[in-house]
Amino acid sequence: MSGAQPPPATRAPGTRAPRIDVRRLGLALAAPLLAVLVAFVVTTIILVVAKDPVGAVWSQLFKAPLPRQIVAIVNAATVFYLSAIAVAIGFRMNLFNIGVDGQYRVAAFAAAVFAGQGWLPGWLNILAALVVAMLAGGLWAGIAGLLKVGRGVSEVISTIMLNSIATFLVSFLLSRVAVRVEGSNAVNTKPLAEGSRVPGISVDGLIATPSKVYGLVFLAVVVGILYWFVLARTRFGFDLRATGRSETAAVASGVKVKRMVLTSMAISGGAAGLVGMPLLFGQDYAYGDTFQSGLGFAGIAIALLGRNNPIGIGFAALLWAYLDAQGNGLQINAGVSDRLVLVIQGVIVLSVVIAYELVRRAGIRMEQRRVASQLAARPVPATEGSPA
Template identity: 50%
Template sequence: MNTWRARLLPPALAIAFSVVLCSLVLVVSGANPAQALAEMVLQVGRGSTVADILNTAGAYYLVAIAAAIGFQMNLLNIGIEGQFRLGACAAAIVGGSLSLPSGLHALVVVLTGALVGAAWSGIAALLKVYRGVSEVISTIMLNTLSIGLIAYLVRVFGEFRGNTQGTALIPETGWVPGIPLGGGTVFGLVLLAVAVGVGYAAMMDRTRYGFELRASGLSPTAALAGGVNSRRMVLTAMLLSGAIAGLAGLPEILGRDHTFTINFSSGYGFAGLAIALLGRNHPLGVAFGALLWSFLDKSSLTLDNIGVPKEIVTILQGAIVLSVVIAYELVRRRELAAEQRRVGRALGTAAVPGGAKA
């Protein structure tokens, strides 16, 4: 019971605090907080909003799981944005240049995205393992490099369609059919995010590798003493993180656009870090965070239509990220104090935090 309280209470407190903060901002700006909140909720039932939320949440979930794998052993993979976009670009190029049977074509595209994402993150992993370069620095630099590389690839392998330059269109044999929902269509590869989540949960809870991953994050020294190869863990964790990040753009490419353009979605990688933090790296918590983040993204559009500044959503998202860190620390200290009191009662002493006796 205490474990679930420790997991659920901090995000709930963070969201509540953020709502209060944004309500104050709305009041100061002359807007009606109740009207804005009602509009955010009501928009879910209109048109294709539900499908749009699920589609965006699927991409958010994949990048957040990629971030969570790194967080499990205290690796900060800032390069998820570059891995996500480069994997999507390479997958679209390969998909547009091949002619394969249905099913196999889409599978090759998916594998290409995963392999390219893994290879790009593998550069940072190798630099960390063999040269001691911080993954934070190397992945930030790789993000910048990916921008130029993507522009080069689109120019060399792409073509102009109207005012937009993009890769060759993927033939229909490489498309993944969607699922009609409400007034929209959910990308078929959103189910890939579900599969990744199930696999991540099984890996962390049911396999030796998951145990070693957690152990390496909690205490690298103890893990090393227990026979865990730290180099192998860093390499495999970064490769796995990059591979999942490389999948995040494929639902959109194979389900709707069938090409990678220079205007392809961006910002998912950095949002994934925040969502993983909000979900505490737990597969269900991350799923909730992805849905919440996607819901807020769509809310910015509807708020703009009723005269409420859409930037209020950005404030809300930023406040959630900042306050969730504080909330987790407050709850952790509260749980620690409660545990010390229970131990004190069991020992017949009035133990208090800090080791003193009353």
């Protein structure tokens, strides 16, 4: 009968119903747990050698954040997430886009100058500025892509150099278009009009704080969904992943690698262009010499920590933001430098990379043993004419 499910007896002999692979699940959980354990032990050893109060440090870092800190963590994680996704796009292509920091600076400046003119009303101005930011970031990253496919220049070298160029170029252009802030030495672009500002989201009904979550937190959600969809459900995503794993195999299957390199760098730069948008439209309302820096380099670490997975990157961004927020109280409550958080973050990243590699190798060995045992247990049928 059409549409009816086949009875159990029609299942092919020797097949089983799908079940959870306990071994694979255990390996997936082992890597982050091992990384956290190693990071805890190594950091504790560092504290002991430096003669810092171990108990006070961990007590401060494990203390439940205040309501206003929770909002700050979510806001910081939003920006970190966008930065990490931009890096991860390149990583999946086996491209090391170290230039996210310069790309988002150029993009934020371009978007701020455009949106500050107020050529379009309200949300149209915001949406157009987002497009300007993506185009600016994509074009800046495209320079590194062109150098790689045209002249064979490593994207690591070119993007690092472009970071420096972007910093000085934006600083020069800012001095030409900036509006001086009265009573301050700060130099900013023209402030955004009230109608071009994205209102924050109040969470006073959930936690008692007047602080608000960035309205563009949903931008990070959309970017994460698009990242997953393109990589997992489109031909372009398949070609991108295939090229990243084996360029030779990709060429053999008809993929135009040079085009993929250029396109991937441009898309990575376009995503990097969105990094500063929550800050521009939800907090600063202008681009100036006090605009937050270092977001691109944090994205590299977070992408590694999240293993280029959109969900993993989300947890990694929250962890990174949590450590930043809790680290502010180290100097006051534990009597140690807040720079200790940078040490902890670095140890965590190294621990994760090492732990995942160890677990990956252990998984390969376990799979090889399993396959070998299955082959050894399977009888080999004799065929006519085969050698004895």
